[in-house]
Amino acid sequence: MNKRKRKKKGKLMTDKQKRFCDEYLKDCNGAGAARRSGYSSTSAGSLLKQPEVQEYLKTQMEEIHNEKIADVREISEYLTSVMRGSCGEQTKTSISDDRETTTYITVSAKERLKAAELMGKRYGLFREQTEVTVKPSIIIKGEEDL
Numbered sequence: 001m002n003k004r005k006r007k008k009k010g011k012l013m014t015d016k017q018k019r020f021c022d023e024y025l026k027d028c029n030g031a032g033a034a035r036r037s038g039y040s041s042t043s044a045g046s047l048l049k050q051p052e053v054q055e056y057l058k059t060q061m062e063e064i065h066n067e068k069i070a071d072v073r074e075i076s077e078y079l080t081s082v083m084r085g086s087c088g089e090q091t092k093t094s095i096s097d098d099r100e101t102t103t104y105i106t107v108s109a110k111e112r113l114k115a116a117e118l119m120g121k122r123y124g125l126f127r128e129q130t131e132v133t134v135k136p137s138i139i140i141k142g143e144e145d146l
Helices: 014-025 031-036 041-049 050-070 072-081 109-122
Strands: 003-008 012-014 088-094 100-107
Touching: 003 014, 012 050, 014 031, 014 041, 014 050, 031 041, 041 050, 041 072
Parallel strands: none
Antiparallel strands: 003 012, 088 100
16 A cells, blocks of 8 residues: 655655644644644644645645635626526425425515625626816916016
8 A cells, every 4th residue: 555645746745644634624723633643732733834734735725615615606697597586495394294395486576686786786887976076276376477
């Protein structure tokens, strides 16, 4: 079994270091992650300073971020589907103790309006525009001599 993982820049990271990183990503507790992965709790600081560990943690954090956080396109697509009424929700209703029915509810006009408002704000459609008129005054020094 290969105990070392090859990294991009020729750096090696052991399975134990990877296990430490994976444990660290669960709760960001260095001492706890060190103990759970077979290190002493005092070694967490030195492990977190190692470049290959930092690189692995950074890559994993970006991946977690990308999977869990909706981007602008995803939010825009969702709001558009709500605004157009092509989105709804299913609700379960109990008829008796042993029977349930599932009902599909379409998006209400209020929800569609809110989605349209959020889309309008996203594209800057509702910015207040204030018109200011300035009358310039010209002062000429030495006017009396003219």
